[in-house]
Amino acid sequence: MDTKAPSTSPQDTARRARVLTGYRPTGPLHIGHWFGNILNMRKLQDEHDAFFFIADWHMLTTDYDRTELLPERIRGLVLDWLAAGIDPAKATVYRQSDVPEVAELALLLGMITPLGWLERVPTYKERLRDLAERDIANYGLLGYPLLQTTDITIVKGELVPVGEDQVSHLEISREIVRRFNRLYGPVLVEPQPLLSESPLIPGSDGRKMSKSLDNFIGVSDEPDEITAKVRTFITDPKKIRLGDPGRPEICPIFTLQRLFSPPDHVAWIDANCRSGALGCVEDKLDLAGRIVEYYRPFRERRAELERTPEIVDEVLAEGAAKVRPVVEETMKAVRRAMNLA
Ligand code: SF4
Structure with a gap:
């Protein structure tokens, strides 16, 4: 053979x-x-x-x-x-x-x-x-x-x-x-x-983003939904209020910022999180806005396809x-x- x-x-x-x-x-x-x-x-x-x-x-x-x-x-x-x-x-x-x-x-x-x-x-x-x-x-x-x-x-x-x-x-x-x-x-x-x-993309609870864990942000989610979901993400548990120094390296919001923001903005977040000058709420709203914009063309194209x-x-x-x-x-x-x- x-x-x-x-x-x-x-x-x-x-x-x-x-x-x-x-x-x-x-x-x-x-x-x-x-x-x-x-x-x-x-x-x-x-x-x-x-x-x-x-x-x-x-x-x-x-x-x-x-x-x-x-x-x-x-x-x-x-x-x-x-x-x-x-x-x-x-x-x-x-x-x-x-x-x-x-x-x-x-x-x-x-x-x-x-x-x-x-x-x-x-x-x-x-x-x-x-x-x-x-x-x-x-x-x-x-x-x-x-x-x-x-x-x-x-x-x-x-x-x-x-x-x-x-x-x-x-x-x-x-x-x-x-x-x-x-x-x-x-x-x-x-x-x-x-x-x-x-x-590895983290979900709202810090574990791998997954549908079964219900910790995900959908790419076709509406802008309000994206913002609401980003608000629920955990951050550095030691950074409780504005002024507290944070550790971006353990924060899921920071991991996502690295995907959706240009490098100079990521460096700015890193520095201002560590110094305490940046608050988590401000950072989350900034991220939510970037995700909404990133997927805008996708949402529009999908809505168009739905018509045929x-x-x-x-x-x-x-x-x-x-x-x-x-x-x-x-x-x-x-x-x-x-x-x-
Ligand atoms: S400021 Fe941003 S990077 Fe720092 S802990 Fe809060 S959400 Fe995470």
């Missing part, structure tokens, strides 16, 4: 590497998503052959009993992406469930994936712990990495953007691909991690048509290699 990896032709070398990233439709985008994913996706679509998909089947691993939320969340996510500058003319934007072959390949890969590999993935236990009140200890959640491997390999994804602390998450996908290729020949492409910067709601179906149909030939090619090779066709 030929065990060489799939070859790269001279033509391949000249083309852009295929990068894939998926997104669970869990609700409106917030600032953490914006700086953690969206800005990176805008760069990826310019520099790579980018595939962006809405991972609606993945959402079922934790929200299988809330499917009534799916259509609106998918619609909202497509509108958010478009308003944020994700361009379907540059990237292939599609919905996972529009590619039923994903289920077929997930089943086939499931046949060769040892249970122990899935059980040792830390996110499985983390999810069970974080969502202890929900009944999610299901086969679907355990098989999450398998579905993820399928998403990547079915479109021949070569690169997967990950933060430095997530490189190990991709390792199981690489192991499954290697096992498949050892058993059936060099059919699947082994994905590589694409290290990407993903700054059919655009969502058009984008998804176009994406499904673009992804189909790639998927069919992979599945033909997989079925042939496994003597299923």
Whole structure:
């Protein structure tokens, strides 16, 4: 049996590497998503052959009993992406469930994936712990990495953007691909991690900004809502009133100011917080104003898109048509290699 990896032709070398990233439709985008994913996706679509998909089947691993939320969340996510500058003319934007072959390949890969590999993935236990009140200890959640491997390999994804602390998450996908290729020949492409910067964005309680912790500022929140949310953020607990010296390095407001303010203003805040001359209320109002302005073009563009709601179906149909030939090619090779066709 030929065990060489799939070859790269001279033509391949000249083309852009295929990068894939998926997104669970869990609700409106917030600032953490914006700086953690969206800005990176805008760069990826310019520099790579980018595939962006809405991972609606993945959402079922934790929200299988809330499917009534799916259509609106998918619609909202497509509108958010478009308003944020994700361009379907540059990237292939599609919905996972529009590619039923994903289920077929997930089943086939499931046949060769040892249970122990899935059980040792830390996110499985983390999810069970974080969502202890929900009944999610299901086969679907355990098989999450398998579905993820399928998403990547079915479109021949070569690169997967990950933060430095997530490189190990991709390792199981690489192991499954290697096992498949050892058993059936060099059919699947082994994905590589694409290290990407993903700054830790604090929420109102100082923990990582997240929807489930309800500590987030949505990128489409109205100005009043943004101001109200910024006011609730914790600051340096030792800085109680104007005049008290503060420690910007432990303050979530300062972390956000570094994202939304020019460097000279950040330096001014740093100095005046430490001296006590700057009060937290003043700093928060300043930050709120900057966030409101930063997202003004996004809000306006999103409102405009809302007036042509059919655009969502058009984008998804176009994406499904673009992804189909790639998927069919992979599945033909997989079925042939496994003597299923
Ligand atoms: S002045 Fe600003 S940076 Fe300093 S503790 Fe208050 S909110 Fe944080």
